[in-house]
Amino acid sequence: MICCLRSADNNSIGAGRENMATEAQSNLDGLQAEPHPNSGRRLRVWMRIALIAFNVFAIAAFISSMHESYGQDVKEAEIQSQNLSLAMDLAFTNEFDKIDLSLKTIIGILNSSGGVGAEARRTVEEQFRIHKNTLADSNHTIITDASGKSVLALGAGGESGVNIGDRDYFIELKSGRKQGLIVSPPLVSRITGETALVFARSYFDHAGKFAGVIAVHLPVSYFEKVLGGFDVGNRGALAIRSNDFELIARISPGNEKNSAEIGEKNVSLSFAKLVQEGKQRATYHALVPFDHVERIFSYRLLSIVPVYVFAGISTQDYLSEWHRAFWVDLFFLLGLLTVANASVILLYRQWHRQRLYGEALKNSHSQLAASLKQVLEQDVALIAAQDAGGLGTYKLDIPTRTFIISAHMKIILGIDDSYPNTTEGCRQLVHPDDRDAVALYFWEDVIGKGESFDWECRVVRPCDGEVIWVHGLGKLEFDPEGRPLRMNGTVQDISKRKASESRLYLSQQVFQSALEGILVTDTAGTIVEVNPAFTQITGYSYDEAVGQNPRILGAGLHDETFYRQLWQSITQKGVWEGEFTNRRKDGRVYIQKSRISAIRRGGVLNGYAALISDVTELKESQQQIEHLAYYDKLTGLANRALLADRIQQAISHDKGLLAVCYIDVDDFKPVNDEWGTDIGDRVLIEVAHRLQNVVRPGDMVARMGGDEFVVLLTARTSQQDIDAVTDRILACHAEPYLIKQFRWTLTMSVGVTIYPNDSVNDADTLIRHADQAMYEAKRNGKNRLHYYDLENDLRIREFQRQYADIVDALSSKQFRLHYQPKIDMRTGTVVGAEALIRWEHPEQGLLQPGQFLPVIESTELTLPVGEWVLHEVMQQKQRWRGSGVDMPVSVNIFALHLQRSDFVERLESILRLYPDINPEGLELEILETTSMEDLDEISVRINACKRLGVRFSLDDFGTGYSSLTYFRQLPVDLVKIDRSFVIDMLDDENDQALVDSIVGMARTLKRQVVAEGVETLEHGISLLKCGCDFAQGYGIARPMPPDKFLDWLSQWRMPDAWAKYGTTKSETQQAVS
Missing domain, CATH: 3.30.450.20 (PAS domain)
Structure with a gap:
């Protein structure tokens, strides 16, 4: 019966019997003759030695047991x-x-x-x-x-x-x-x-x-x-x-x-x-x-x-179970050692008192002493056996429903002497989920039917609240009328066994539910266990597989070398991974991916385990993918990947000249548009057949996609040999294509690059060079052949590198704006500044616009660069305004930027971002040397911008072919004379005459004039004399960063040589006014 009670225990009964035996023995000893004077001393020595040996042995056994249990629990957790x-x-x-x-x-x-x-x-x-x-x-x-x-x-x-x-x-x-x-x-x-x-x-x-x-x-x-x-x-x-x-x-x-x-x-x-x-x-x-x-x-x-x-x-x-067992066993050990030492001491003292008179009673009490000694030995042996087996003992008195239990049972149940020794107290120990079932079984089956008690359930220990599993056994004793009188039995803690069963169940679930087949054999190779996935893969049921050798799966497609290497790997490494071609029970062959491992325990081989999976469909899919990866689906020709591989092989073999001919069908789109894609596909198939007919067996024809093909010529001995094949390529398409009732004549554009003349040694670059040559053939009129030009390719690559660097510079914020002032030379007033872009290159330092802007002036990159400049200028004007400086700033814009249809809308959206900046303080400079189309539309955009308040000027006037056309048709507010004329006007009469003419035209058309390139006082004086009042140049100030511009502005003073011309407006200023 599973319970705990308050009463005397078996130890007290055993102790009483031990005292009786000891007393009888003492009386017998008193009857003996006078003992030898040294016998007592020798006994004390031997008793001490025996007691020490017993203590050492008990402690060593405890440590060894706990260490072994700990290692086993850790190992099981690692395996789990x-x-x-x-x-x-x-x-x-x-x-x-x-x-x-x-x-x-x-x-x-x-x-x-x-x-x-x-x-x-x-x-x-x-x-x-x-x-x-x-x-x-x-x-x-x-x-x-x-x-x-x-x-x-x-x-x-x-x-x-x-x-x-x-x-x-x-x-x-x-x-x-x-x-x-x-x-x-x-x-x-x-x-x-x-x-x-x-x-x-x-x-x-x-x-x-x-x-x-x-x-x-x-x-x-x-x-x-x-x-x-x-x-x-x-x-x-x-x-x-x-x-x-x-x-x-x-x-x-x-x-x-x-x-x-x-x-x-x-x-x-x-x-x-x-x-x-x-x-x-x-x-x-x-x-x-x-x-x-x-x-x-x-x-x-x-x-x-x-x-x-x-x-x-x-x-x-x-380790929860190990910790519980540790403390339980430790308390038991301490109790055992205490009892043993105390018992020896008491026995020795009792023996010493009674040895003086025990001999006199020896004969009369010998039979009684022998009987008590035998009973004592039996009780001690029984208690020791129960403790060694982890058993607690109890005795239930059924009429009074009270218990007597052993000390070890109290330890198991986690109770002390204060706990009630009744059946109700026992019932409270049982886990609530098990309580009713245990009570029903005990009262109906055991008490009601007189059966022996045998039950497993959970118990909640009062001392620490831990839930443990226990197994209770009990046997009834009956009175003369056959009524149950008492029950004697044992209780054992089986929590560790239950935990092991749970782990075993988890391992079985993993084994049974695994998606891979699992096969276990003994050391002789006989199958001892398989899981459901194995039977699903192989078709062999559990009963059909167990007892057989894995050779039943063999398809006979592997030789002895294969199996020798397999077993060599298992023997040396303990594992083998690879693939078998095996046969199912129904005869179908399949590909099996396997991992075979040796099972060892304590270094001894116990068998082998194999994980298997059916990869047949995966292999078939891989083959399909490989075919799609290397061959064109429509024509069956090689694709780009296979072509590149063949080119690399040809280069490595180095057998003569190698030619890559890139072919594009001219004007193929109308075929699809007029006849449909089905007819178009049949035309492409016919193109592939014709190309295959003009090359020899060692060459290759590949389709790159769409209407593009490549012919690879290998092991050619001369340029003339290659020319003969390319002529046949162009000629093979002269015959019209007849598909159903449709008839169409096609031509080809062919680009060719020859290795090693084209010294690159990788396939992708050779294909790209041939592609570039093909586009040159198309630009030259189609239906022709063009050979790759290395120098042109180098120019393209250099352009691409520079372009990419500029894109990176824009995203990395490497651009800067410097500002060059514009002044009125008659009054000395700073009338504005021109924003000039610079590139803070991480390796080359500060770069001038001429070193990088020509790369992008005809590309779409002009838009983000131009808008970056506009944003930066507006932000700088905001910062200057906070310092009390407010002046117009001019910005150069690209022609491609100005020609965009949404130019006005994008400019207006930028201006709206800076509502506190007056748009009249922004001036856009149009480069006069830039080629612009549809001047009427450009003029409409300029007027729309001017309605927003933005001013326009014509920069570098006089250097382009369309100077007068731009000057006459574009509604600009200001003209800037190119610095080349101003610099040389003091020494060159022609340049002086051009400057005079530009100033005169501006006066007539009521436009302001700014002279660039004023580098000396004499330049300024000459310009003032001819009526040009506004100027900028190194003679006034170089372009400066924004912070240095403010320092220069605070220190600027007009030269005395210009001051004598007074503050009277020139004729040009008066005409504009």
């Missing part, structure tokens, strides 16, 4: 965490494999189609529907263009137009720093708003250039759902982290309030050290920083995706 991490690895790897397969399939379609066209879109959507059911948790997929803008969204919640161009994984794929599959850290999805991991791959257009990415979003909730399916106890933890330790997901059932935030990198030093040592899987002990719980962790680095999975078993969980 390793099994959990393996199960997590298998679960996540399976999902990631499916995601990567889906990405590769879509990339193969996009690469073969050259982008997200209508045909590719249909094929991608069809493939997505095929993979949809296997990607239920990652059903948000987008395809972007090269800028990062979504052009195709697949799955629930996706919509086109989302831009991910600023995402790190997009930038890495676009720059080429990383290739293949990239997995992002946790981030907030712009598609669904959920925190997710993004699996991404890049794809390329037919020219081999980056065309965009395909991204699959896997929400963090998926990882939490998967982790939630595993049982790690109350204080355990499961987690998954990225390669740089960012937390992706974590669960800890008993520590939700201390849960970590997604993205945090707070990992233990033990784990960081193991990763630094290069270990991809390991088990370690660590104190978790954020919840301060000590656990055993096992982690694994997934093979396909660089993320770590963690399984942690709490030390408090797996």
